[in-house]
Amino acid sequence: MKMVLSAFVVALSIAALGYEAGIPYFARLRNLTVSAPDRQNYVVVDPDIWKFSRNDLADLRIYDRQSQVPYALIKQSGGSSNQETTAKILNLGSVGGHTEFDLDVGGLQEYERVRLEIDAKNFINGTQVQGRRNSNDRSGSNLGSSTLYDFTAEGLGSNFVLKFPTSSFPYLHVRLSPGILPSQIKHAFVSSFSETKAAWSAAGECKPSTGGPKETLFECSRFDGVPLERLAFDVPANTINFNRTVVISEKQGNEMGRGSIRRVQLNRAGQSVVSEDLTLELYGRPGNSVKVAIQNGDDKPLPIEHVRALSFERRIYLDPDGKTSLQLYYGDAELGSPAYDYAKFFQPSPNAGVAQFGLPEANPQFTGRPDERPWSERHQGVLWAAMVAAVALLGALAVRGMKGSSASK
Structure with missing residues (x-):
């Protein structure tokens, strides 16, 4: 009992303190080339980072050899x-x-x-x-x-x-x-x-599909891990004066949301109106694919050229302190967000340099984290066997005591 209690206390302590970052614990590696060593730089999170990192990108770490380089992860959502x-x-x-x-x-x-x-x-x-x-x-x-x-x-x-x-x-x-x-x-x-203004990056691919008699259907598949946050519709400039409802649903058919796309160009009594809105915002985290249905009613289908699946651009800002080459590590599901003063007091520079990633690769030093679960979780078979043996022993002692009591009477 004391051993189990001690293991439980150790597990709680590890959860409270969190896991430490270590290069051998990251599955992926990217070389990072700094374009302007004398000032702030940023680099854009790409699909490979989304695929192998945590959903919240908490496990990103930049290293200069063995030392961490503070950074700020900024969502370019505008507003x-x-x-x-x-x-x-x-x-x-x-x-x-x-x-x-x-x-x-x-x-x-x-x-x-x-x-x-x-x-x-x-x-x-x-x-x-x-x-x-x-x-x-x-x-x-x-x-x-x-x-x-x-x-x-x-x-x-x-x-x-x-x-x-x-x-x-x-x-x-x-x-x-x-x-x-x-x-x-x-x-x-x-x-x-x-x-x-917001900045956007590709979140997946959308392709035409076969829909109902009064709708135009696209199916959008998102890249692994990349959040789908906007759909943009490309309609030829000479297609005007329309307002169509758009229904977004999961692959199974459950509706996720709806909105409308429109373009207005009218002239009346010498006065003109020009207005358009060809984007829809998405909220929540959809599955790997969604269906996008443009409701045409009794009008002819819109000549939609493309539907673009987009995600807010995430930028990693850092001060390279004169360094021209750094390393980004990611792919440690146990690692939580870092706590840098740089991120707490971050101010984006209007002339920040744009750094470049090398090709994604597996971390050659990767070993994975040691099994830090409590002894009781790692050896459940032994624990159950000991408990069964203890119950059997207690039962035998009880039976023996009952027999001794009967004999004395």
């Missing part, structure tokens, strides 16, 4: 922030058939978007925006024009957002084209919008 503030509508009315009004935005230091709530459908409207210092100014700085639209009848979506250069005027003056009444302007929201 955007859009903080909206309600703007007070002033002086709402009609001038010469045009709906006009002012917006009090004095609470924001900078902004570049206005979203309107308009009680109208099936319209297109050119809108002009001026920046003004006072609400009673008769003119102001021209901030440009935007096109508001709603194509509910055609099923092509809507846009109620005015976009213009970053501004700091305390008031905005908005003038709409004829067609929208003052009573249809319900609310206005001003926002400061910022965005960083």
Whole structure:
């Protein structure tokens, strides 16, 4: 009993402390050539690393001979922030058939978007925006024009957002084209919008397949270990004015999600609208393959050239400290994430060099980790035999005691 208890305590201690990295414990090796030894470099995680590493890439280690080189693993997901503030509508009315009004935005230091709530459908409207210092100014700085639209009848979506250069005027003056009444302007929201672009890498391959009579079907197989996070649809530029539902399902047929792809190019009353969205985001971790069905309804199928399976690019950033050649090791399923100060205080450099991987290869020093399981787990047969023998011995002693008791009576 004491031996089993001691082994259990040792196992808990190992789990708490985690496993140490060691070159012989990594199954794979990549030589890493640094392009700019005097500054920050990065290298992009590729399919071989995804295939042989942990799903979370926690077991990556960079070495300079026998010493670890700190790094930061960064997901190039980009992102955007859009903080909206309600703007007070002033002086709402009609001038010469045009709906006009002012917006009090004095609470924001900078902004570049206005979203309107308009009680109208099936319209297109050119809108002009001026920046003004006072609400009673008769003119102001021209901030440009935007096109508001709603194509509910055609099923092509809507846009109620005015976009213009970053501004700091305390008031905005908005003038709409004829067609929208003052009573249809319900609310206005001003926002400061910022965005960083994402970087993508291939996550698999998509090929056409045979679908139903009113759908176009593709089957996408992902590379081993690579997360599938986006689907991008390549449609010829001359194919316009469509909005199709896309259903994504697992190979067994279970639906994972759905969305839509669209492209709008319309001209009405001298005003044009150009808008498109040909990508779908995926969430969760699908199996090795998914089915992508574009629902055509009663329209002819879209001439889709390609469907691209994509994953956010993962970059390994490091400071080579003058070194031109390093080694990346991976493929140790027991190893957890490293804890580097470099990663905690990391700031990407705008002029980081792009390092290069050599060909993937097996680690010639690989031995694998020693079996660190408790003695009781590694020798379960012996443990069970000992327990059976102990039970048998206790049974024999009990029977013997009972016989001795009967004889004395």
